Amino acid sequence: MHPGETDRTLLSPERRRADRARLATDVVDVLVIGGGVTGAGAALDAASRGLSVGLLEARDWAAGTSSRSSKLIHGGLRYLEQLAFPLVREALTERARLVTTIAPHLVRPLPFLLPLTAPVWQRAYYGAGVALYDVLGAAFARDRAIPRHRHLSRRAALRAFPALRRDVVRGAIRYWDAQVDDARHTLAVVRTAAGYGAAALSSARVVGLLRDGEAPDAAVTGVRVADLTDGSSFEVRARSVIAATGVWSDDVGEMLGAAAPSLRVRASKGVHLVVPRTAIDGGDLGPDGLILRTPTSVLFVIPWRDRWIVGTTDTPWRLDRDHPAASSADIAYLLDQVNRVLSRPLSADDVVGVYAGLRPLLAGESDETSRLSREHAVVTPVPGLVLVAGGKYTTYRVMAADAVDAAVEALPGAPGSRTAQLPLVGARGWAGVRDRAAGLAAEHGLPEETVTRLLHRHGDEVLAVLDLVRGDPALGRPLDGAPEHLAAEVVHAVTAEGALHVDDVLTRRTRISIETPHRGVESAPQVAALMGGVLGWDDERTAREVRHYTARVEAERESQRMLDDRTADAARLGAPDVRAAV
Structure with a gap:
């Protein structure tokens, strides 16, 4: 993007009207269905290649899975036990890119403690896994933005996280991953795609596919759309359609009819609790997060601003996908698991917020969601339609690039992906504003703490927010x-x-x-x-x-x-x- 083109990223009401009119009349090279992080990433990937792009979302940007994650950018330490080394390495590569280049204002390194509760074998076993985790990530962390792991004694572990039960913890290993505001990151991807010319429409539900004939394998040539802002409908024509709809992938399969897609996606519900920072004593130096083993998966206790996020569950979900619900059983399970290592148990009265999201997992032979693949798949069930599903938030950019590669196979001369080193909206001028909280606060008559929080939500877009205050x-x-x-x-x-x-x-x-x-x-x-x-x-x-x-x-x-x-x-x-x- 060239200097002076920043306004092209604005998702204003006027921009929506213009994009709506453009999509109803133009034929785009790539039309993406789904405004989660993968769909947004595909729109950015295609638009930054110089292709004409449309992006449609039935509700709001990141309204589904992409705003209800554990807020982590990570390689997936537990996948090492499944020997999924390529998956972990790929995710750690993306983690380094996000922290250093793509979204440093939204993705920040975060230390975690892995408490040790068993004799010497546990330190050796877990220590070897964390060391491998560091090795797999080291080749891509050019300036070592993510520190290496360290072993902590029992005393050091309790000093780092005083809330741990002294009668349970025998030590810990501190390792590093990264944290993200997932919804704001997805929004930044959408805005960046808009800056490259993508027509982005939320509240635009795809209700049918346009086909080039009646045959089961007839090519997809576009979609029918219901505009949920005014009840109108319109059609969008496209040379290729990418469906990045996550747990809604089956809906696209139903639109295809007899030409069913060759992949299956299962929904796994993940519930998270939000509790005040004062509910858990995380020490004065961090605070570190915690990662705990449970009988079926792992549990995180994650510092989140002035609060903690405790999660997550991992259970099959076959009910309403738009609004997955957390039950009292989910809340009780999380409290029970985390209280096994806390000196002051949490109760339901400590819970400030609860949210539930659905992970789109590629179905395998096992119905246990914790064993389903976190890899992604890209398939083309009929000409003109690409389906991408599976994966994890951290690897959205790779999923998006793979999907666009499949979509442009029939477009001669289309360039390759450019997003590996492409900063998002908010990141381009981050180096120039990240240390200016005090000056900006004084200039606008605001508390420095307020401006610091604004910086980590908006990056260099903080200047646009503060201009509103000036006006x-x-x-x-x-x-x-x-x-x-x-x-x-x-x-x-x-x-x-x-x-x-x-x-x-x-x-x-x-x-x-x-x-x-x-x-x-x-x-x-x-x-x-x-x-x-x-x-x-x-x-x-x-x-x-x-x-x-x-x-x-x-x-x-x-x-x-x-x-x-x-x-x-x-x-x-x-x-x-x-x-x-x-």
Whole structure:
């Protein structure tokens, strides 16, 4: 992208209208279905190659799996036990790229403690695995942004993480991975793709495929789309279509009819709890995260701003995919597992937020989701259609490049992927702003801590947010019920980040929905008023947005009181999606 073209990345209401009109009339080289991280990555990969690109998302950017992860960029230490060395090495390569070049403002190194609870054999066994993990990642960490592992004695382990039970822990190994704000990272990928000319439309649900004939193997030539902002419909023509729909992959298969795709995707539910930092004493030096072995998988305790994320579960899910629900059994399981090593047990009363996501796993012979493959697959069931599924968040860029490679096979002269060293929106000028928190705070009359938080959410886009405050000092005030966020961030979410609903802002542009005890309900009226001022909502529309959001929170709370998946799912479906109101 050339200097002066920054405005092309803005996902403004005006940009959406222009992209909608363009997609309805043009024939694009590559049309991507799915606005999660893999679909966004495919749109960026194709657009940065110089191809004309469309990107369609049924709800909001990262509304599904890509906003509900463990917030980690990692190689997958546990996959070493499965001897999946190429998968781990690939992921560690991507980790280094994200930390150093692609998104250093959003992806940061994070230390983890692997507590040792057994005699000497455990230190030797785990130590060998972590050493191999370092070796597999070292060749790609040019400036060694990720430190090497260290062995800690029992005393050093307890000093690093005082909340550990003294009668259980015999020592620890400290190793490093990285952390990401997944929803904001996916959004940055979408905006970067838009900067390269991709037409990006959220609230645009694909309802059918266009085919070149009636035969089962007839080529796909485009899609039919329902615009959920106004109830209209239109068609998009494309030379190649990529479906990056994750756990919704079967929906595309149903659209194909007899030409069923040659891959199967299973959904695995992962539930996470958010608790205050004060609920777990993580020491004064870190804090480090924890990785714990469980009977079926691993459990993470992850520092997240001024809180902790505890997760995750790993269970099959065959119910509603748009709104996976956490049950009281999921919450009890996580509390039971983490309390085995904590000196002060957590209780349900400590939980501030809960979120559940679905992992798209390639199905193998075993039905146990913890054993299903985390590798990805790219298939072309009929000409003109590419399906990509599986994988993990960390390797989204590789998945996207593979999918685009398959899509452009029929396009002569198409160049190869360029995204390995391509900084995202927010990262290009990161080096110039990352140490300017104090100066920017003084210049705009804001607390330095506030600007520091803005920097790690927006990168060099912090200047655009602060310009809003300069133009209207009232936007420099904290949000009701969420003092860590400014009113300016809501306006920026609408004018630059494609937010169309209150839920988009409270759940993904910010994380107020999981970081506050009220789960965003106290903030919703002010957020709706700010959004309405930009989008031209009347009083009825503004009130409806607040009602929808409040109903969503109430339904989630009710689902988390249910004993099993089926009753939790039924409770969560008591609140319809806000986009269904059109």
